[in-house]
Amino acid sequence: MKREDMDTNVAAEKMDSVGLKMERHYSKEGIHPFDEIEWERRTASISNDTGGVVFEQDNVEAPANWSMLATNIAASKYFYGDTGEGEREHSIKQLVHRVARAIADKGMKDGTFASEEDADIFYQELVYVCVNQFAAFNSPVWFNVGLADQYGVRSPDTCSFRWSATAQAIVETEDSYTHPQASACFIQSVDDTLDSIMTLAKSEARLFKYGSGTGTNLSPIRSSMETLSGGGEPSGPLSFMRVFDQVAGVIKSGGKTRRAAKMQILDIDHPDVEQFISCKQNEEKKAQALIAAGYDGSFNGEAWESVMYQNANLSVRVSDEFMKAVLDDREWALRSRTGGESLKRVKARDLMKQIAGAAHSCGDPGLQYDTIINSWHTCRETARINASNPCSEFMFIDDSACNLSSVNLMKYLQKDGSLDTEGLRYTVRLLTTAQDILVDSSSYPTQPIAQNSHDFRPLGLGYANLGALLMRMGLPYDSDEGRHYAGAVTALLTGYAYEMSSELAPVKGCFAGYEKNKNCMQKVIQRHAAAVGGLDSTKVPEELISRSREVWSSVESISAVNGFRNSQVTVLAPTGTIGFLMDCDTTGVEPDIALVKYKQLAGGGLMKLVNRSVASALETLGYSEDVISQVTEYIEEHDTIEGAPGIAEADIKVFDCAFRPANGTRSIPYQAHLRMMAAVQPFLSGAISKTVNMQTEATVEEIMDVYIESWKMGIKAVAVYRDGSKGIQPVNTGDSSMNDAVEDVLSDAPRGAVRRRLSDLRHSLTHKFSIAGHEGYLTVGLYEDGAPGELFISMAKEGSTVGGIMDAFGIAISLCLQYGVSVGELVRKFSHCRFEPSGFTRNTEIPMAKSIVDYIFRWLGVTFPDGVSTHHSKAVLSGASAGAPVAKSASDVTEDGPAPDRVDAMFENFMEDAPACDQCGSITVRNGTCYRCHNCGNSIGCS
Numbered sequence: 001m002k003r004e005d006m007d008t009n010v011a012a013e014k015m016d017s018v019g020l021k022m023e024r025h026y027s028k029e030g031i032h033p034f035d036e037i038e039w040e041r042r043t044a045s046i047s048n049d050t051g052g053v054v055f056e057q058d059n060v061e062a063p064a065n066w067s068m069l070a071t072n073i074a075a076s077k078y079f080y081g082d083t084g085e086g087e088r089e090h091s092i093k094q095l096v097h098r099v100a101r102a103i104a105d106k107g108m109k110d111g112t113f114a115s116e117e118d119a120d121i122f123y124q125e126l127v128y129v130c131v132n133q134f135a136a137f138n139s140p141v142w143f144n145v146g147l148a149d150q151y152g153v154r155s156p157d158t159c160s161f162r163w164s165a166t167a168q169a170i171v172e173t174e175d176s177y178t179h180p181q182a183s184a185c186f187i188q189s190v191d192d193t194l195d196s197i198m199t200l201a202k203s204e205a206r207l208f209k210y211g212s213g214t215g216t217n218l219s220p221i222r223s224s225m226e227t228l229s230g231g232g233e234p235s236g237p238l239s240f241m242r243v244f245d246q247v248a249g250v251i252k253s254g255g256k257t258r259r260a261a262k263m264q265i266l267d268i269d270h271p272d273v274e275q276f277i278s279c280k281q282n283e284e285k286k287a288q289a290l291i292a293a294g295y296d297g298s299f300n301g302e303a304w305e306s307v308m309y310q311n312a313n314l315s316v317r318v319s320d321e322f323m324k325a326v327l328d329d330r331e332w333a334l335r336s337r338t339g340g341e342s343l344k345r346v347k348a349r350d351l352m353k354q355i356a357g358a359a360h361s362c363g364d365p366g367l368q369y370d371t372i373i374n375s376w377h378t379c380r381e382t383a384r385i386n387a388s389n390p391c392s393e394f395m396f397i398d399d400s401a402c403n404l405s406s407v408n409l410m411k412y413l414q415k416d417g418s419l420d421t422e423g424l425r426y427t428v429r430l431l432t433t434a435q436d437i438l439v440d441s442s443s444y445p446t447q448p449i450a451q452n453s454h455d456f457r458p459l460g461l462g463y464a465n466l467g468a469l470l471m472r473m474g475l476p477y478d479s480d481e482g483r484h485y486a487g488a489v490t491a492l493l494t495g496y497a498y499e500m501s502s503e504l505a506p507v508k509g510c511f512a513g514y515e516k517n518k519n520c521m522q523k524v525i526q527r528h529a530a531a532v533g534g535l536d537s538t539k540v541p542e543e544l545i546s547r548s549r550e551v552w553s554s555v556e557s558i559s560a561v562n563g564f565r566n567s568q569v570t571v572l573a574p575t576g577t578i579g580f581l582m583d584c585d586t587t588g589v590e591p592d593i594a595l596v597k598y599k600q601l602a603g604g605g606l607m608k609l610v611n612r613s614v615a616s617a618l619e620t621l622g623y624s625e626d627v628i629s630q631v632t633e634y635i636e637e638h639d640t641i642e643g644a645p646g647i648a649e650a651d652i653k654v655f656d657c658a659f660r661p662a663n664g665t666r667s668i669p670y671q672a673h674l675r676m677m678a679a680v681q682p683f684l685s686g687a688i689s690k691t692v693n694m695q696t697e698a699t700v701e702e703i704m705d706v707y708i709e710s711w712k713m714g715i716k717a718v719a720v721y722r723d724g725s726k727g728i729q730p731v732n733t734g735d736s737s738m739n740d741a742v743e744d745v746l747s748d749a750p751r752g753a754v755r756r757r758l759s760d761l762r763h764s765l766t767h768k769f770s771i772a773g774h775e776g777y778l779t780v781g782l783y784e785d786g787a788p789g790e791l792f793i794s795m796a797k798e799g800s801t802v803g804g805i806m807d808a809f810g811i812a813i814s815l816c817l818q819y820g821v822s823v824g825e826l827v828r829k830f831s832h833c834r835f836e837p838s839g840f841t842r843n844t845e846i847p848m849a850k851s852i853v854d855y856i857f858r859w860l861g862v863t864f865p866d867g868v869s870t871h872h873s874k875a876v877l878s879g880a881s882a883g884a885p886v887a888k889s890a891s892d893v894t895e896d897g898p899a900p901d902r903v904d905a906m907f908e909n910f911m912e913d914a915p916a917c918d919q920c921g922s923i924t925v926r927n928g929t930c931y932r933c934h935n936c937g938n939s940i941g942c943s
Contacts, residue, residue: 019114020433020507022121025426026128033128034093038064044075046936047845048920052862054936057083061091063131066583070133073580073937078142080151087151092131095142100126102146103434106441110165112433112508125430134411135427136578137182138404138460140212141438144180153177159206160443161450170450173443181207182403182442184573185389185460186214186449189398192222192337197240201247203445204262208251213261213390217317217398222337223271225344236272238279241309248311261390261930261939262312265368268322271334271343274354277365280314281358283307296828313390313930314364315717316355320371323711326352356703359720363691366719367707368392373716378521378567378685379456382513391689391930392717393571396458399448402568402686403438404460405431406575408582409469409489417473417620421492421547428461428496435459436504436565455512458568460686461497463489464575467586471613474620476653477591478672481539483679486589488544490570490683491532495551497569498525502559510563521564529556531682571686576932576939585613587927589676589688591668593658596639610635614655621651640664658693670694674706678713687716691926696724721926755818758782758789767859771849772839776806778856781814786868788823790814793856806852827861830854 027033040063045056055076062071071092078095081088089095104113104123113119129135137145147153155176162179164171173179186207190200200216207214222228224236241264248262266276287307291297297304304310325332325348332351333342355365373385373395383397394402407427412420439457444450466486467477475482514521529552537545572588579587586592595611610632618628627646634644640661641652652666660667673692681688692706703720710718758781767778774795781790791813793806816826834850841849845862849855917924917933917940924931924940931940 018507019111020118020122020504021114022118022125024121025125025423026132026134027121027124033124033131034097036128037131039093040064042068042071044072046072046076046920052865054920055083057088057090059090061093063092066092066133069934069937070581070583073577074142077139077577077937078581080147080153096127096130098146098150099137099141100130102149103437103441105149107433107437110437110440110508112437112504122430122433125426126434129427129430132411133408133582135405135407135431136582137434138184138573139577140180140184141182141403141405142581144177145182145438147180148175148177160445161447162443163440163450163454165440170447170454176443179441179443181212181444182438183401183444183453184212184404185391185394185402185571186212186445187387187389187394187396187398187400188214188216188446188449189386190216190218190220192220197221197243199446201243204244205247205251206445208248208261213263215263215265215387215389217265217267217387219265219267219270219317219386220337223343224275225271226336226338236275237266237270238272238275241279241312245308245311249305263315263388263390263392264312265315265317265387267370268316268318268351269333269335271336273316273334273351274346276314277316277351277354277358280309280364281361283309284362294829313366313392313719315366315368315388315392315719317368317370317386318711320369320711322348322351323369323708325349326708352704352707353700356700356707359703360698360700360722361725363719363721363725366392366717367710368395368717369711369715372711372714373687376524376527376685376716378524379513379517380520381517382456388687388717391574392719393462393573393687393689394458394460395687395716396568397452397456399446400452400456400458401444401449402458402460402571403435403442404462404571404573405435406573406578406582406588407431407461407463407493408465408584409463410465410472410584413469413472418541419489419544421543424492425496425551428493429500431461432459432497432500432566432569433504435461436501436508456567457511457565458685459497459501459566460571460573461493461569462572462575462588463493464579464582464584464587466589467591468584468613471592471611471654472616472620474617474651474654477656477676478653478668480536483676484536484539485544486676487531487679487683488535488540488548490572490680491528491535491548492544492551494528494570494683494685495548495555498528498555498564499551499558501564501566501569502555502562504565505562508565511565511567513567514563517567518563521567522559525555525559528552528683534682568685570684572680572684572688572690574689574927574930574932574939576927576930577937580932580934580937585611587932589680589690590927591656591658591673593925594639594661595635595641595655595657596661614641617654618647621654623647638663640666642666670698670706671709674710674713674715674718677710677715677718681713681715691719691721693926694720694722696722698722755815756783756789756820757818759784762789765863767863769855769859770842771852771855772837774837774852776852778859780860780863788860788864789817791817791856793852795852809853823860823864823867827857830857831861833857 039061042060042062043056043058044060046054048054057075057079060071060075062074074092074095079089100123103126104119107113107122108116108119113122160173160176160181161170162173188200188203190196204214218237218241221237221240222234224234226234228234244262244264266273270276284307287303290303290306295301295303322332329347329349331345332348334344334346335341336343355367358365368388374380377385379397385395386398388395389402396402407424412424414420436457436459439453444453466489470477470482470485475485532548532552535545535548575584575587592611592613595614597609597611614635615628615632618631623646631641631644631647635641640663641647641655642664656666656668658668670692673690677688677690694702703722706720707718763782765780765782769776769778776793776795779792780788783789791810793810795803795806813826830853832850833853837852838850839848841847841855843859846855846858917936917938919938920933920936924933932938
């Protein structure tokens with residue numbers, strides 16, 4: 001992929017039309033990239049919140065510098081084969097080789113490369129980039145690509161479609177793995193017919209099965225205000241949304257550990273838009289009522305499973321005309337889907353208040369700005385953009401797909417603080433080529449999607465670790481310097497990708513829809529290039545500005561001759577699971593969440609570490625080693641930098657994070673999140689997956705302001721989440737709620753139950769615990785059969801009031817046990833009860849406790865899994881694991897010195913009502929418009 005400095009005409013003449021010539025950048029001739037790094041054997045293991053093992057695989061081969069979390073992700077999510085079977089993958093080498101070799105071989109077969117030697121260089125470079133965590137493909141690639149090529153895996157499933165170079169047409173696939181599903185993002189159409197609606201449900205199910213997400217604009221479906229052609233009243237889109245919701249709810253994406261991901265959209269002029277706006281809010285009120293009545297309120301509990309619309313993100317599509325009507329307080333017409341006539345008129349501002357009110361209550365719906373989106377559309381002559389994928393970053397014509405990949409920006413930060421732009425350029429070109437190869441070597445759930453994927457070839461390259469990069473460089477996330485730097489980096493990303501796409505065009509041909517859309521695409525390219533002129537060279541290193549201008553000048557010049565291979569090239573995705581795979585501190589365009597993080601140790605337990613960006617940032621800001629040491633020690637002790645000795649007040653803002661620390665007052669304001677999105681949006685082909693997190697106290701009016709300001713800033717889509725609005729926790733934090741729970745548990749005792757008293761002489765178990773430094777003891781009296789019959793709770797230093805409450809609570813639980821209430825029922829009722837003190841424990845099976853009550857009952861669940869004490873639980877009590885201390889230093893991890901840099905973040909005081917992970921039960925954290933689990937790497941609601 002060499003491009004010498006030459007004018008455009010010469011470059012066009014020299015372009016090798018028979019295939020790409022590859023040059024090495026990372027790899028060395030004669031040395032396989034695997035042989036350049038140190039490897040070690042590990043046990044990959046993931047436990048749930050009660051100590052049970054969710055996943056375990058021994059003897060996993062992983063790079064020594066990969067974190068335990070990244071190893072767990074690769075082994076549990078992406079290794080092929082059943083655990084315990086000989087055919088199962090057991091090494092990161094196998095995983096990376098499988099994917100890279102398959103892509104290189106397919107590229108050689110389809111004519112992308114000039115020779116076998118060039119294909120092999122491409123393979124080695126791609127291996128280097130992936131195994132060294134410079135970049136990663138989206139999950140479906142790791143799930144599916146290479147299984148047929150490397151292992152001969154076949155499937156009789158032939159209900160998908162692919163491009164056939166031989167037939168020069170779309171054909172049915174031979175099986176699901178010869179041409180695997182490699183895209184994470186899909187947009188599907190629907191028409192106002194029952195057949196189309198049911199076909200959509202079927203194709204959604206197929207996408208979820210193979211690990212992808214989908215979005216659809218349901219506006220073509222006629223409203224409930226209209227009539228059917230044969231007479232009668234139509235159901236309207238909300239009725240069919242119930243069907244789609246049920247399909248999504250019963251299918252795990254990838255057939256593995258990921259929930260279905262989907263987006264449902266309705267236009268602001270649809271007659272049923274008011275019901276659409278409030279549908280999720282109304283259903284969640286039902287869930288709250290069920291929780292108050294005592295039903296399980298966890299994410300997968302009875303309360304939430306019994307209400308509708310929980311498996312989709314919702315967005316309202318608004319036009320500039322509507323937004324102007326909101327500002328002018330004008331009326332807005334809701335129009336028939338069949339005839340276009342006005343069926344109802346409402347105040348535009350009232351509609352916006354309804355949207356903001358629903359978002360204030362439950363986080364949905366978000367907004368997508370239709371006019372802005374289509375003004376940046378590269379293929380307007382073909383069709384307009386009506387919808388997006390589940391996370392709102394991929395926006396293109398209906399029935400299209402996009403495979404994603406992300407670059408780890410931290411890998412390009414050099415020791416002198418500059419960005420390795422040449423390395424970034426090479427990686428972007430490598431990934432652009434790989435993703436383009438995947439387009440025609442993949443299969444798709446419908447013939448129209450397969451056709452449009454071949455004809456338009458949209459790609460979704462993005463990045464992760466922007467927030468960590470800014471902090472390392474001493475740039476506040478909320479600053480002009482930080483925003484201009486982010487804009488310049490994004491300009492490079494998209495510029496390098498379009499440059500490569502233009503250089504692929506004479507080798508492989510322009511995308512089929514290019515000629516029809518040539519003029520509108522060139523206008524969009526010119527808008528991107530013009531936006532580079534808005535970057536301030538006084539706030540960004542001159543090299544970044546000059547490189548940005550250079551690459552966009554190159555794109556304009558080369559594309560005027562060559563055209564483009566791809567209609568789109570970049571988006572900013574959430575990078576949830578693959579962010580963990582790359583050991584990234586931050587995802588997408590997000591800032592960091594906390595300065596203190598906890599690392600899983602290979603031998604079990606946790607290690608508390610200060611965010612690795614802190615020391616580097618302090619060094620960049622000019623602080624001495626002594627001050628840096630004092631500050632990091634202070635953060636480790638207090639979980640905040642506020643009040644740390646020796647640091648200037650003006651520099652504190654560099655370390656602001658997304659959420660306020662438990663012992664601090666500072667956080668990044670929500671307005672700063674909007675300003676960052678606005679800074680990078682002009683340099684992206686697609687959009688940005690990001691949720692603007694707002695404090696609990698945020699008002700409906702403030703959310704309205706976010707929606708209006710986002711539109712004014714030119715952002716394509718925005719979602720808002722007010723902390724605390726979801727209310728997923730099963731028991732509220734107040735004392736009255738706990739008392740109600742006790743009464744509810746007692747009501748579960750069998751009618752006429754006789755109290756079973758313990759004998760005067762009874763065996764007991766005593767367990768010492770510590771939660772965020774608060775120590776206590778649990779003593780459980782046992783019946784002769786080993787079943788628990790009484791509970792005593794003693795707090796070491798909490799004073800008479802707390803001690804008295806715990807005594808009384810212990811007596812109440814003892815009565816429950818003696819009147820026949822099962823341990824399982826108690827665990828179900830009281831686990832995840834949330835109040836202070838909360839935090840990290842020394843128990844490796846319960847590393848995080850949301851409260852003392854939460855810890856007590858999860859410990860009971862581990863100790864009495866079948867209602868009686870087990871040999872295993874006694875070993876735990878004796879100190880084999882329950883009392884295992886948290887490691888104090890990185891030297892505890894390996895014999896050779898410091899542990900891997902990356903730390904696994906577990907955030908307890910953030911997003912107080914974030915759902916528990918549906919795989920391991922750990923607390924999740926919002927990531928874009930979805931959630932991700934820092935314990936097992938699961939993504940909830942995103943592809």
